[in-house]
Amino acid sequence: VVGAMGSLIKIKGFEYYIKAADKTSEKLPIEFRLYGEGPLHDTLETLSNGKVKFMGFSENIMNELYEFLYKCKYYDSRDIVVVPTIIPEALPLVLVEAKSVGIPAIVTNLGGQAEIIRNGIDGFLVPVGDFFSIKQYIEMMVKDKVLYNKLAEESYQSVSLFDYDLFKSTILKIFIV
Numbered sequence: 001v002v003g004a005m006g007s008l009i010k011i012k013g014f015e016y017y018i019k020a021a022d023k024t025s026e027k028l029p030i031e032f033r034l035y036g037e038g039p040l041h042d043t044l045e046t047l048s049n050g051k052v053k054f055m056g057f058s059e060n061i062m063n064e065l066y067e068f069l070y071k072c073k074y075y076d077s078r079d080i081v082v083v084p085t086i087i088p089e090a091l092p093l094v095l096v097e098a099k100s101v102g103i104p105a106i107v108t109n110l111g112g113q114a115e116i117i118r119n120g121i122d123g124f125l126v127p128v129g130d131f132f133s134i135k136q137y138i139e140m141m142v143k144d145k146v147l148y149n150k151l152a153e154e155s156y157q158s159v160s161l162f163d164y165d166l167f168k169s170t171i172l173k174i175f176i177v
Helices: 016-024 041-049 059-075 091-098 111-116 131-143 145-162 166-175
Strands: 001-006 032-035 052-056 082-085 103-108 121-127
Touching: 016 032, 016 041, 016 052, 016 145, 032 041, 032 111, 041 052, 041 082, 052 131, 082 091, 082 131, 091 103, 091 145, 103 111, 103 131, 131 145, 145 166
Parallel strands: 001 032, 001 082, 032 052, 082 103, 103 121
Antiparallel strands: none
């Protein structure tokens, strides 16, 4: 499963995710899912030509990510999160949540998303609007089990950087003189 999540609005860049899905080899066993609701739903659904499943709003995206993880462990799946936003985001929580269950991500190379993902280590960075690179990285991870497992392990290990207690102690060190 290759998933993208968020409000279906222009700044999220989901049209590039959908274009990547459209160009991805049909020989690969990939299911593309888009979680969220918003004013672009109908436009994006038309653009997808049926290649992306529109899942609607998810009350708890962690449940969806755990479903990805379960399949990954027991069915040799290679699940991926894509964050194709066209603007910098401060801290896309879906990336931290994906890391918490060891799912690598493909994200645009700007803002907080580019700081959370280490290119080639726990996911991949792509230029804004570059659906071809998104497609290439999806296919690469699906085809190469060793690479995928390395990215997934690094993704899981790196979630410790977002530990609340570590964050709290760092902030206190900065502001307490």
